[in-house]
Amino acid sequence: MxxxxxxxxxxxxxxxxxxxxxxxxxxxxxxxxxxxxxxxxxxxxxxxxxxxxxxxxxxxxxxxxxxxxxxxxxxxxxxxxxxxxxxxxxxxxxxxxxxxxxxxxxxxxDELTYPVAPQWGYLCGSGQKTWVWDETASSCFGNGGYLGNNSPGWWALKIGELDGQAAGEGEGASMVFSTTGASLTKNYTNGTAASKGKFDFDMSKTTADGNGATWAQGVLTTSNVTVLCGISINEGKKNVNSYDILSLDNDKMTLSYHAPGTGGWGEAWFWLFRKAD
Missing domain, CATH: 2.60.40.10 (Immunoglobulins)
Structure with a gap:
C-alpha cells in the first residue's frame, strides 16, 4: 500500500x-x-x-x-x-x-540586487566572520540597568577577568558566525572542543527605553550554543540563548540580556564584542 x-x-x-x-x-x-x-x-x-x-x-x-x-x-x-x-x-x-x-x-x-537584512553581512562578512571580546572598551562584560545602560554600569569586567566566570571563554576565545547553515561556532582557550550551534535574528523585535527612544534594535537567538560567556550569573549561571541587540555594525556588537519580568533599571547583562583583526 x-x-x-x-x-x-x-x-x-x-x-x-x-x-x-x-x-x-x-x-x-x-x-x-x-x-x-x-x-x-x-x-x-x-x-x-x-x-x-x-x-x-x-x-x-x-x-x-x-x-x-x-x-x-x-x-x-x-x-x-x-x-x-x-x-x-x-x-x-x-x-x-x-x-x-x-x-x-x-x-x-555579483551583487545583492534584491534586499536582504544587512545584519547577515555585519555578522558573517562575505560568508563567515570571527568575533572576539572588545578589549578596547572600558569593560566588555558585566551588569547594569535594563533600558538605562548600554554597557556594564554596575559590575564591570575587563577581558583578563572573564575566565573566572566561564573557563576558556575569556581573552583569546572567539566566535565564528557563518552563513553556511546559519551556524555559530564558539572556540575556547582551555582545550575544550569547539561548540557549534545555530543563530538567527529578528530586527522587528525592537525595544524602547522609558523615553520612547530605541534601546534595542532587534533580537539575536542561538540554539545549542551561546555567545562567549553567555550566562546569567545571578540565575545560577544558566545559559542565555536570547539577546537584545543594542548595536551591531561591521566592526562592533553589543548584546544584552534581562530576566523575564525585569522592569526599567532592573538588572541586565551586557556583552561587548568586536570583529577579529
Missing part, C-alpha cells in the same frame, strides 16, 4: 513539474546522479547576476536543496542568497525506491 501511495505521489510530481518530462524511466525505477536534470540559475539584472536564484528540478525525484541558510524541499523554488560571491547549492534527490542521489550546483552572485 505504501509503495502505491508513493507511486501516485511521484506521478503527480511528474505531471506538475516545471517543464515537461520526456523519456523518463517508468514510475518505480531509479535514476542516477548523472541523469539529474536540475539547475540553479541567478536572475540577471542589468547584466549582473543577482542574489535571487531560481531552482528547478525536472527529474522524477523528490527534492532537497541545501543553499546554506535553509533547505527547500520544493520541486521548483526561488531563493535569496544573503552575501555576494561564489556559493554551492547541494541538491539531494530521493528516488521512488528510496535511494538518494546528489549533485552540487555552483552559483555566482
Amino acid at each position: 505504501k509503495n502505491i501511495i508513493y507511486a501516485l505521489y511521484m506521478l503527480v510530481i511528474v505531471l506538475v513539474a516545471c517543464d515537461p518530462i520526456e523519456n523518463r524511466d517508468s514510475i518505480g525505477g531509479a535514476i542516477s546522479a548523472d541523469q539529474l536534470d536540475v539547475t540553479a540559475t541567478p536572475i540577471v539584472v542589468n547584466g549582473k547576476k543577482s542574489n535571487k536564484i531560481v531552482l528547478t528540478n525536472n527529474s522524477p525525484v523528490l527534492s532537497s536543496w541545501d543553499y546554506g541558510l535553509k533547505i527547500s524541499q520544493k520541486q521548483c523554488d526561488t531563493i535569496l542568497m544573503v552575501v555576494p560571491g561564489n556559493a554551492t547549492i547541494a541538491f539531494t534527490g530521493l528516488n521512488p525506491d528510496g535511494s538518494k542521489i546528489t549533485k552540487d550546483l555552483q552559483v555566482t552572485v
Whole structure:
C-alpha cells in the first residue's frame, strides 16, 4: 500500500513539474546522479547576476536543496542568497525506491540586487566572520540597568577577568558566525572542543527605553550554543540563548540580556564584542 501511495505521489510530481518530462524511466525505477536534470540559475539584472536564484528540478525525484541558510524541499523554488560571491547549492534527490542521489550546483552572485537584512553581512562578512571580546572598551562584560545602560554600569569586567566566570571563554576565545547553515561556532582557550550551534535574528523585535527612544534594535537567538560567556550569573549561571541587540555594525556588537519580568533599571547583562583583526 505504501509503495502505491508513493507511486501516485511521484506521478503527480511528474505531471506538475516545471517543464515537461520526456523519456523518463517508468514510475518505480531509479535514476542516477548523472541523469539529474536540475539547475540553479541567478536572475540577471542589468547584466549582473543577482542574489535571487531560481531552482528547478525536472527529474522524477523528490527534492532537497541545501543553499546554506535553509533547505527547500520544493520541486521548483526561488531563493535569496544573503552575501555576494561564489556559493554551492547541494541538491539531494530521493528516488521512488528510496535511494538518494546528489549533485552540487555552483552559483555566482555579483551583487545583492534584491534586499536582504544587512545584519547577515555585519555578522558573517562575505560568508563567515570571527568575533572576539572588545578589549578596547572600558569593560566588555558585566551588569547594569535594563533600558538605562548600554554597557556594564554596575559590575564591570575587563577581558583578563572573564575566565573566572566561564573557563576558556575569556581573552583569546572567539566566535565564528557563518552563513553556511546559519551556524555559530564558539572556540575556547582551555582545550575544550569547539561548540557549534545555530543563530538567527529578528530586527522587528525592537525595544524602547522609558523615553520612547530605541534601546534595542532587534533580537539575536542561538540554539545549542551561546555567545562567549553567555550566562546569567545571578540565575545560577544558566545559559542565555536570547539577546537584545543594542548595536551591531561591521566592526562592533553589543548584546544584552534581562530576566523575564525585569522592569526599567532592573538588572541586565551586557556583552561587548568586536570583529577579529
